[in-house]
Amino acid sequence: MQEPELIAALKAGHESAFRMLVEQHQDRVYTIALVIVRHPEEAEDIAQEVFIEVYQTVHQFREEAKLTTWLYRITTTKALAHHRKRKAQKRFAVLTSLFGLNNEVLHHPPDFHHPGVSLEQKEEMSTLFKAVDRLADSQKVAFVLHYIEEQSHREIAEVMQVSVSAVESLLHRAKQNLRKQLGPYYKERNNP
Missing domain, CATH: 1.10.1740.10 (RNA polymerase sigma factor, region 2, helix turn helix motif)
Known part of the structure; x- marks a missing residue:
């Protein structure tokens, strides 16, 4: 239908x-x-x-x-x-x-455990989702819709009722904030 x-x-x-x-x-x-x-x-x-x-x-x-x-x-x-x-x-x-x-x-x-995450990825995904949870709400929604639900920038703009450029800005800031939060975690994992 x-x-x-x-x-x-x-x-x-x-x-x-x-x-x-x-x-x-x-x-x-x-x-x-x-x-x-x-x-x-x-x-x-x-x-x-x-x-x-x-x-x-x-x-x-x-x-x-x-x-x-x-x-x-x-x-x-x-x-x-x-x-x-x-x-x-x-x-x-x-x-x-x-x-x-x-x-x-x-x-x-x-701890957050998504049903689609394998056992060996649970720690890493839990850390990622804790970091995502600390994002501002608008960044979190844009991030989830784009990277998890694979929505286009235009579709996200419609859902959030903002412009496409606002979505791009939210995604950019979300990635920057996640890099800051997760940098020490990945540095520690790669240099035990």
Whole structure:
């Protein structure tokens, strides 16, 4: 089914069209969410929320961009909002423990393990994704969409609602920041 037909079927409320949309895009939606939030269970929840929102609001889709662009925009927005909320909760927990309101100590989040990464690459990928997690949100989204989801600069610009030159700038800054963060790690690995 071509995209215009799929959109028409979605807007008409055909369950089979929605099932097709989910089957075609669930892995990519999950991967984008996973890279941003770094917790598989949370990424699954976000992916479900994305498809629920699409189902509930598809009649509002104006078809000014591709359906995948709209889907990725919803995904990145939800994942970033979730990530920001969790960071705020962590900061609050740290402040709470500093002031002695409870004795819980905030632990570091679990290591990130993407399902497509082999055992020998897990340490390196974990280090990379921790560095990606420290990027500014806009750099993180551009980096994930370009290097993991293999989106073009134009597609990323549509998802992020910025210019192509802004995407290029974000990717350039993301690479510079990652080089700074990962330089010592790779230097140590290559010179034991």
